Amino acid sequence: MSSGHRLRDVEQQHPLLDWEEAAAGSAVGEAERVWFIQDGCGMVCAFITWFLVLYADFVVTFVMLLPSKSFWYAVVNGVVFNCLAVLALSSHLRTMLTDPGAVPKGNATKKYMESLKLKPGEVIYKCPKCCSIKPERAHHCSICKRCIRKMDHHCPWVNNCVGENNQRFFVLFTMYIAMISTHALTLSGYQFVTCVKVQWSECSDFSPPVTVMLMIFLCLEGLLFLSFTAIMFGTQVHSICNDETEIERLKNEKPTWERQVRWEGMRSVFGGQPSLLWINPFAGLRLRRLLTARSRKAGAEFSV
Numbered sequence: 104m105s106s107g108h109r110l111r112d113v114e115q116q117h118p119l120l121d122w123e124e125a126a127a128g129s130a131v132g133e134a135e136r137v138w139f140i141q142d143g144c145g146m147v148c149a150f151i152t153w154f155l156v157l158y159a160d161f162v163v164t165f166v167m168l169l170p171s172k173s174f175w176y177a178v179v180n181g182v183v184f185n186c187l188a189v190l191a192l193s194s195h196l197r198t199m200l201t202d203p204g205a206v207p208k209g210n211a212t213k214k215y216m217e218s219l220k221l222k223p224g225e226v227i228y229k230c231p232k233c234c235s236i237k238p239e240r241a242h243h244c245s246i247c248k249r250c251i252r253k254m255d256h257h258c259p260w261v262n263n264c265v266g267e268n269n270q271r272f273f274v275l276f277t278m279y280i281a282m283i284s285t286h287a288l289t290l291s292g293y294q295f296v297t298c299v300k301v302q303w304s305e306c307s308d309f310s311p312p313v314t315v316m317l318m319i320f321l322c323l324e325g326l327l328f329l330s331f332t333a334i335m336f337g338t339q340v341h342s343i344c345n346d347e348t349e350i351e352r353l354k355n356e357k358p359t360w361e362r363q364v365r366w367e368g369m370r371s372v373f374g375g376q377p378s379l380l381w382i383n384p385f386a387g388l389r390l391r392r393l394l395t396a397r398s399r400k401a402g403a404e405f406s407v
Contacts, residue, residue, distance in 0.1 A: 138202040138263070139199070139200060139262075140262050142262060145261075146262055149199060149260065149262045151260075152260050153195070156192060156280075158321075158324070159283065159287050160184065160188050162287075163286075163290055164181060164184075166307055166308075166314060167291070168180055168181045169308070170308050184283060184290075187279055187286065190275070190382075191283055194273075194384040197269065197272035197384050198265070198272040198273045202268055203251050203252075203264040203267065203268050203270075204252030204254070205247070205250070206236070206237065206252065208235055208249065209233070210234075210236055211229040211230075211234050211235055215236075230250050235249075239359065240253050240348070240351070242254040242350050244257050244264050247263070251264045251267075252266055252267040254266045255339075255349045261273060270339070270343070270372055271374075273339065274336065274343075275384050276384075277335045278336050278382075280328055281329055281336055284324075284329035285329060287321055287322075287325045288322060288329065291322050291325070298311075343368045345368070346358075346363045
């Protein structure tokens with residue numbers, strides 16, 4: 104590296120380096136991998152999330168709908184609830200297994216920096232923890248052990264950071280969880296009223312005490328999930344529309360980039376013009392690539 108260039112080891116950064124230029128030659132390799140963080144707490148939280156969604160599906164299907172005397176009531180609500188549950192769990196998987204925008208490790212080498220053809224006096228920033236050049240708006244995650252582009256936060260419930268590449272799936276996850284929570288609470292309220300009218304006879308295949316316990320736990324779960332995901336969904340949409348991540352908001356960082364506000368921000372995250380693809384967690388999924396990829400360990404994450 105020439106003497107006219109300066110390299111600084113910093114945690115907070117306001118770099119002049121453009122990411123597209125810094126990531127040339129490595130972005131393709133990163134995008135082709137399945138990403139999985141080997142964090143004990145995150146894996147437990149992800150398991151709990153799946154368990155609670157499947158529990159809600161069990162109670163709705165086997166406690167409320169199948170014993171119902173109304174065929175179409177059971178079919179319509181069963182199809183709607185299970186479709187929403189599949190979309191929610193699919194969004195969770197896409198959030199958890201998608202590289203959030205990790206900066207390549209160890210690229211802060213003399214040879215690489217000379218290839219950037221920096222102007223004399225131009226300052227670039229290096230992360231001292233993962234030895235990588237930090238592009239604009241990147242922050243280091245101590246759990247993922249990587250710098251993440253446009254890192255919003257690390258969420259243990261999806262066992263991953265929410266960043267540039269998977270924020271869309273995280274928004275869909277919170278939206279679908281909020282929807283199935285609302286649906287479950289509505290069905291629970293109707294079921295309670297129905298069971299009270301018939302004095303708990305023939306309203307469920309389970310005994311009245313068991314039915315009450317299952318439905319009370321479902322209501323508590325629904326209220327908790329609805330409160331959390333509705334708030335998170337609102338804050339995520341607000342952040343996208345203002346082109347400001349949660350970290351940038353908490354640190355009160357002044358924008359050094361050209362903001363993409365409102366619909367421009369939404370299009371940059373969800374891609375293209377508004378369409379049904381925006382709410383489809385399967386959009387862009389390449390199964391052939393996942394099935395033929397090779398697995399290997401790479402530090403804190405498992406890459407395929």
